[in-house]
Amino acid sequence: xxxTQAEKDWVNKEFLDLKFLIxxxxxxxxxxxxxxxxxxxxxNIYFYKIEGSEPIDTIVIKDFYKIEIILFEDRYPTVKxxxxxxxxxxxxxxxxxxxxxxxxxxxxxxxGVLDENKIFSIPEFLAGPVLQFFYDHSSVERKLNRPRGxxxxxxxxxxxxxxxxxxxxxxxxxxxxxxxxxxxxxxxxKKILKRKTPPKGHxxxxxxxxxxxxxxxxxxxxxxxxxxxxxxxxxxxQIDL
Amino acid sequence: xxxxxxxxxxINFIKDYLSPKSEEKELIKKRYDxxxxxxxxxxxQSGSYAxxxxxxxxxxxxxxxxxxxxxLRQYFPEIFxxxxxxxxxxxxxxxxxxxxxxxxxxxxxxKARIKPQSHSVGIYFGVSDDEFSIDIVPAIPxxxxxxxxxxxxxxxEIGKLSKTKRIKRYGDxxxxxSWIKSDPRGYIKAAQKINEQNxxxxxxxxxxxxxxxxxxxxxxxxxxxxxxxEQIIYDICIENSNYDCFDTIVNFYVQLTARISGASIPDRxxxxxxxxxxxxxxxxxxxxxxxxxxxxxLSSIDKIKNDTDEKNLVLLIQNLLLIDETKKETxxxxxxxxxxxRPYYKI
Numbered sequence: 378x379x380x381t382q383a384e385k386d387w388v389n390k391e392f393l394d395l396k397f398l399i400x401x402x403x404x405x406x407x408x409x410x411x412x413x414x415x416x417x418x419x420x421n422i423y424f425y426k427i428e429g430s431e432p433i434d435t436i437v438i439k440d441f442y443k444i445e446i447i448l449f450e451d452r453y454p455t456v457k458x459x460x461x462x463x464x465x466x467x468x469x470x471x472x473x474x475x476x477x478x479x480x481x482x483x484x485x486x487x488x489g490v491l492d493e494n495k496i497f498s499i500p501e502f503l504a505g506p507v508l509q510f511f512y513d514h515s516s517v518e519r520k521l522n523r524p525r526g527x528x529x530x531x532x533x534x535x536x537x538x539x540x541x542x543x544x545x546x547x548x549x550x551x552x553x554x555x556x557x558x559x560x561x562x563x564x565x566x567k568k569i570l571k572r573k574t575p576p577k578g579h580x581x582x583x584x585x586x587x588x589x590x591x592x593x594x595x596x597x598x599x600x601x602x603x604x605x606x607x608x609x610x611x612x613x614x615q616i617d618l
Numbered sequence: 619x620x621x622x623x624x625x626x627x628x629i630n631f632i633k634d635y636l637s638p639k640s641e642e643k644e645l646i647k648k649r650y651d652x653x654x655x656x657x658x659x660x661x662x663q664s665g666s667y668a669x670x671x672x673x674x675x676x677x678x679x680x681x682x683x684x685x686x687x688x689x690l691r692q693y694f695p696e697i698f699x700x701x702x703x704x705x706x707x708x709x710x711x712x713x714x715x716x717x718x719x720x721x722x723x724x725x726x727x728x729k730a731r732i733k734p735q736s737h738s739v740g741i742y743f744g745v746s747d748d749e750f751s752i753d754i755v756p757a758i759p760x761x762x763x764x765x766x767x768x769x770x771x772x773x774x775e776i777g778k779l780s781k782t783k784r785i786k787r788y789g790d791x792x793x794x795x796s797w798i799k800s801d802p803r804g805y806i807k808a809a810q811k812i813n814e815q816n817x818x819x820x821x822x823x824x825x826x827x828x829x830x831x832x833x834x835x836x837x838x839x840x841x842x843x844x845x846x847x848e849q850i851i852y853d854i855c856i857e858n859s860n861y862d863c864f865d866t867i868v869n870f871y872v873q874l875t876a877r878i879s880g881a882s883i884p885d886r887x888x889x890x891x892x893x894x895x896x897x898x899x900x901x902x903x904x905x906x907x908x909x910x911x912x913x914x915x916l917s918s919i920d921k922i923k924n925d926t927d928e929k930n931l932v933l934l935i936q937n938l939l940l941i942d943e944t945k946k947e948t949x950x951x952x953x954x955x956x957x958x959x960r961p962y963y964k965i
Binding site for chain 1: 639641723724727728729731732743744949951953954955956957958959960961962963964
């Protein structure tokens with residue numbers, strides 16, 4: 378990620394408690410990430426700052442998190458919540474950290490793994506994925522839904538992410554396979570993707586609801602559509618698994 | 619204000635605000651290197667970026683891909699027949715384009731959107747098509763050589779269009795895209811040579827292109843072409859090797875009215891066509907719009923010359939270029955942000 382002076386000026390103006398530091402030859406943006414942001418369900422749009430002209434249904438949240446963003450030249454930045462707030466919330470509510478999309482080392486998973494290829498400028502990154510992640514968490518703490526929803530964990534989430542990106546015009550077939558191969562459920566996916574016939578929507582869902590007889594198509598339909606497209610792409614392109 | 623001071627300020631302004639930034643150049647180099655690895659055979663950067671006359675932000679780069687002989691033999695054996703006659707209208711490179719697009723998709727693995735068109739492949743690195751993109755334009759080398767001994771090429775006509783016009787041209791399915799002679803290497807070498815003799819060529823071109831860009835922003839019917847500007851400045855530099863940057867810019871505006879009276883600049887690849895042929899198709903209204911902007915520019919130049927306070931210089935240069943000071947060098951992020959992906963956790 379290249380940072381221009383104009384971008385630094387923007388960060389200093391919009392998030393004045395964040396500072397650029399150099400640590401171990403890496404550029405780090407650290408400090409309090411303070412926001413007064415909103416989300417309008419009718420427009421399905423976030424506002425990274427409240428200016429007064431937002432739709433009437435905008436849910437405004439004013440909050441802050443102590444964060445660190447490690448910037449890399451050639452890959453998606455790492456975002457950490459270093460104040461321990463999300464960990465404390467997990468302990469208090471009896472939730473486990475992964476369900477809040479946070480790793481043990483405080484790193485947060487702000488976007489789907491296949492979306493990590495997008496190249497951002499630092500202002501786009503802060504006003505987009507970073508703001509949305511922390512706004513969403515604040516929503517959860519306030520017993521509201523996550524506006525963006527969330528991907529399933531592990532390979533199932535990768536397949537859902539693959540499907541959404543496929544709808545947007547991206548073909549991530551090879552990358553998706555690569556990510557699935559690196560995950561714990563590869564044997565399950567390999568079996569499905571090597572079948573002579575495509576996966577079926579009436580299969581029982583992989584989640585807990587599957588045990589209650591709920592079928593894939595009615596439960597995790599994005600996963601179903603994703604695995605179906607992936608299956609077809611593998612056959613069409615004769616990709617060797 | 620004395621001319622030397624004005625000249626120095628203009629050169630500094632071009633360097634600070636108009637030339638592509640070093641980070642930008644590094645990124646473009648990285649992108650080009652990635653593509654070069656996928657393309658078999660000879661390929662090279664073309665267009666204003668390759669001639670070092672592009673202004674920041676660079677939003678597109680053309681890569682000319684010399685179709686390898688083995689592909690030509692496979693798809694167009696008639697090229698190698700005894701008669702050696704090429705019928706451009708017979709060239710259907712869709713299969714080659716699709717094959718290349720599929721290889722690029724594998725290479726980029728979703729990091730970019732690959733758009734195969736009938737005569738080129740676009741690689742879009744941002745979410746919208748307005749962000750930086752690279753277009754790979756296939757080319758067939760001809761036996762004809764330019765004055766520098768490099769081959770002249772046969773390229774699809776879209777290769778000579780700007781990014782916006784190219785998209786429009788692809789959208790127009792009523793007429794077939796033809797192949798034309800082009801000398802991209804000749805223009806690159808000529809630009810390099812003239813800049814060695816007079817290093818104001820590139821700077822002046824960037825300056826006037828910025829003016830043109832802002833005129834167009836104010837009025838979409840401002841029809842002057844960037845490549846035409848570059849070639850007029852080329853002529854000025856050839857004829858006046860002692861001109862400094864400011865002299866060249868002033869001379870450009872002085873000459874421009876005459877230059878838009880009719881096409882006059884022959885194409886390097888083909889003397890029978892002119893690179894400024896579009897001038898003959900402009901209406902009087904369109905020509906008058908250009909003339910009106912020329913007089914505005916000349917009056918801004920007078921103000922620069924007559925100004926006595928050095929502090930005003932940058933502001934006056936901005937006025938000449940029609941730059942709104944408040945918009946210069948600032949980052950604008952729209953407050954409205956669509957939900958970006960969803961949170962995820964890798965087990």
